Amino acid sequence: MNREMIHTLVLILILFLLDSHKVQASVGDNDYKSCEHVVKNWASSSVDLEVSNDKHELRDLLFFLHIPRTGGRTYLHCFLKKLYSNSQECPRSYDKLRFNPGEPNCRLISTHDDYSVMSKFPREKTSVVTILRNPLDRVFSTYEFSVEVAARFLIHPNLTSVAKAAERALRARRESSVVSTLDIWPWKYLVPWMREDVFARRDARRLRGLPHLVTNDSYDMDDMVMPLHEYINDPIAQDIVHNGATFQIAGITNNSYSADSHEVRHCVQKYRALGEYVLEVAKKRLDEMLYVGLTENHKESATVFANAVGAQVISMHMEPNTITDAASHIDHASEIKGKSPNDNNETDADDQDHNTNVTFSTGKMTVGKLLESYESCVLSLRRSQSQRRVNSLKQVSPVNFTKEARKMVSPELLHEIESLNNLDIQLYNYAQSIFSEHQDTMRHNVVTEGLASTLSTNIHPSLYDSLTSNLLFICIGCFSSILILVYVKSWRRVSKLKL
Numbered sequence: 281m282n283r284e285m286i287h288t289l290v291l292i293l294i295l296f297l298l299d300s301h302k303v304q305a306s307v308g309d310n311d312y313k314s315c316e317h318v319v320k321n322w323a324s325s326s327v328d329l330e331v332s333n334d335k336h337e338l339r340d341l342l343f344f345l346h347i348p349r350t351g352g353r354t355y356l357h358c359f360l361k362k363l364y365s366n367s368q369e370c371p372r373s374y375d376k377l378r379f380n381p382g383e384p385n386c387r388l389i390s391t392h393d394d395y396s397v398m399s400k401f402p403r404e405k406t407s408v409v410t411i412l413r414n415p416l417d418r419v420f421s422t423y424e425f426s427v428e429v430a431a432r433f434l435i436h437p438n439l440t441s442v443a444k445a446a447e448r449a450l451r452a453r454r455e456s457s458v459v460s461t462l463d464i465w466p467w468k469y470l471v472p473w474m475r476e477d478v479f480a481r482r483d484a485r486r487l488r489g490l491p492h493l494v495t496n497d498s499y500d501m502d503d504m505v506m507p508l509h510e511y512i513n514d515p516i517a518q519d520i521v522h523n524g525a526t527f528q529i530a531g532i533t534n535n536s537y538s539a540d541s542h543e544v545r546h547c548v549q550k551y552r553a554l555g556e557y558v559l560e561v562a563k564k565r566l567d568e569m570l571y572v573g574l575t576e577n578h579k580e581s582a583t584v585f586a587n588a589v590g591a592q593v594i595s596m597h598m599e600p601n602t603i604t605d606a607a608s609h610i611d612h613a614s615e616i617k618g619k620s621p622n623d624n625n626e627t628d629a630d631d632q633d634h635n636t637n638v639t640f641s642t643g644k645m646t647v648g649k650l651l652e653s654y655e656s657c658v659l660s661l662r663r664s665q666s667q668r669r670v671n672s673l674k675q676v677s678p679v680n681f682t683k684e685a686r687k688m689v690s691p692e693l694l695h696e697i698e699s700l701n702n703l704d705i706q707l708y709n710y711a712q713s714i715f716s717e718h719q720d721t722m723r724h725n726v727v728t729e730g731l732a733s734t735l736s737t738n739i740h741p742s743l744y745d746s747l748t749s750n751l752l753f754i755c756i757g758c759f760s761s762i763l764i765l766v767y768v769k770s771w772r773r774v775s776k777l778k779l
Contacts, residue, residue: 312551315547315550315551315554316547316551316554318540318543318544318547319544319547319548319554319557319558320557322532322540322544322557323557323558323560323561326530326531326561327560327561327564335407335567335568335569335570336570336588336721337407337570337592338407338570338589338592338593338596339404339405339406339407340387340402340405340406341386341387341388341389341401341402341405341406341407342360342364342387342388342389342406342407342409342570342589342593343389343391343397343398343401343406343407343408343409344356344360344388344389344390344391344409344410345391345393345394345395345408345409345410345528345529346390346391346392346410346411347392347410347411347412347413347418347524347525347528347529348392348418348422348425348466348467348524349413349418349421349422349425350411350412350413350418350525350575351411351413351575351578352390352411353661354657354658354661354662355411355573355585356390357657357661358653358654358657358658358661359582359585359586359590359650359654360388360390362645362650362653362654362657363590363593363594363650364387364388364593367385368385368386368387368388369386369387369388369389369390370383370386370387370388370389371383371386389401392464392465392466392528392535393465393535393537394527394528394529394530394531394532394533394535394536395408395528395529395530395531395565396531396532396536396537396538396541397531397537398531399537399538400537407569407570408565408568408569408570409569409570409571409572409573409585409589410529410566410569410571410572410573411572411573411574411575411581412525412572412573412574412575412707412708412711413525413574413575413576413708414575414576414708415525415697415698415701415704415705415708416694416697416698416701417575417576418524418525418704419512419521419522419697419701420508420681420686422466422470422521422524423499423508423511423512423521424681425467426467426470426471426473426474426511427474427478427505427506427673427676427679427681428669428672428673428681429461429467429471429474429475429672430471430474430475430477430478431478431505431672431673431675431676432672432675433475433478433479434478434479434482434675434676435672435675465533465535466520466521466524466533466535469516469520469534470516470520470521473514473516474505474506477505477506478505478506478676481502481503481504481505481506485503496688497685497688497689498678498679498680498681498682498685498688499681499685499686499688499689501678501679504676504678504679505676505679508689508693509693509696512693512696512697512700518549518700519534519545519549520533520534522700522701522704523555523700523701523702523703523704524704525562525704525707525708526555526558526559526562526703526704526707527545527558529562529565529566529707530558530561530562530565532544532545532548532558533545544558552702555702555703558703559703559706559707562703562707563707563710566707566710566711566714567714570588570589571584571585571588571589571718572711572714572715572718573585573715574711574712574715577715580715580719581715582651582654582655583651583722584715584718584719584722586647586650586651586654587647587722587725588718588721588722590647590650591647594645594646594647594650669681
């Protein structure tokens with residue numbers, strides 16, 4: 281083969297590769313345009329469905345859109361269950377298969393379902409509330425809870441395989457009326473995945489016959505549990521965990537009621553630029569909500585919720601009842617059944633309702649009493665949850681998820697998590713501005729109403745103290761300014777007389 285023929289063949293090969301690249305680029309362009317069309321149409325139709333009624337007014341049905349690992353369980357048990365009786369909760373809120381919002385007297389729905397569940401509600405009669413958390417912390421907490429629940433299956437020595445563990449869990453769920461973690465999104469996907477991984481690593485250690493390798497980093501103990509860096513890059517986490525808050529509020533999770541949600545979600549995951557359309561829909565929905573809280577601003581969020589939501593529920597649903605009647609109704613149901621039929625069992629069979637309900641012997645419920653009850657309930661609930669976590673993590677010791685352990689995670693990995701959750705970070709920043717507006721509105725209402733007695737009874741002491749302190753500082757400042765002016769004028773007069 282002569283040199284000219286070789287050059288000719290090389291040229292033909294180059295031209296073929298160039299044409300192939302152009303075809304691929306053309307296919308890629310067409311795919312992007314197709315995705316863009318799908319996402320734009322979905323976004324346009326989603327915004328058109330919004331209701332423009334007064335968002336500050338509580339409607340007939342309260343929908344608590346519970347984003348996982350934001351502290352929503354605390355709100356459910358320590359706020360909502362004190363404001364609504366069992367008969368007012370929509371049955372099996374957390375269990376999509378058995379959920380029925382059409383039950384008579386259904387006034388409260390609390391669920392991990394995404395916003396698309398609103399298609400089952402009368403929009404004009406439904407108020408929505410939610411809580412958001414710093415996306416980085418939420419990813420950490422999701423990973424930790426997945427490990428924690430999966431590790432519980434190692435407690436039973438007769439569960440020698442993941443198949444037996446799954447069989448036992450299924451049998452327990454069939455025999456119990458309690459809704460299990462494995463019935464609830466997203467744990468029905470994340471826990472079995474992590475459970476299988478935990479069993480596989482345990483079996484590998486047994487086969488080696490060697491002691492496990494110990495490191496100081498609980499988030500990178502490859503010998504015991506799936507390392508965090510593997511977790512965040514797995515397709516399951518990519519589909520469920522990352523940007524989970526944005527997808528849940530937009531209504532396009534893999535648990536959505538919307539027919540086109542999966543195509544929209546996959547397009548956004550494939551083409552990052554299209555995420556802006558989803559983000560705008562999520563922002564619009566936050567704007568329309570009755571309340572948006574922040575996990576990191578726990579006390580302030582509780583105060584705003586009690587005044588913005590609790591006060592209206594008390595007015596609409598609890599006015600004829602005393603706080604003793606409402607709380608004792610909940611306690612009595614718990615004593616009979618061990619758990620309300622509406623409760624989600626986020627920690628499996630050992631997660632029973634603890635005595636977190638605080639009753640008052642006399643007087644009607646007020647916002648102040650609601651907050652007092654909430655604070656004592658939170659302490660009790662956190663103690664029980666903390667103890668369950670300790671017991672679970674013993675099965676994968678020395679893994680121990682603490683604030684100190686998080687500090688050992690590399691900056692590169694933290695940056696990667698932030699990049700994977702870019703939509704959630706933007707949505708969280710937006711939620712912070714909405715929460716500031718909530719606070720300003722509440723303060724304005726307190727001042728304009730001019731109810732001094734309300735400040736001491738219906739407003740949380742921290743807010744009252746803040747307002748009082750600010751007023752005191754203003755008064756002191758004004759008084760000091762007057763004294764300085766008087767002193768200056770007097771000094772000038774004396775100076776003139778001396779001259």
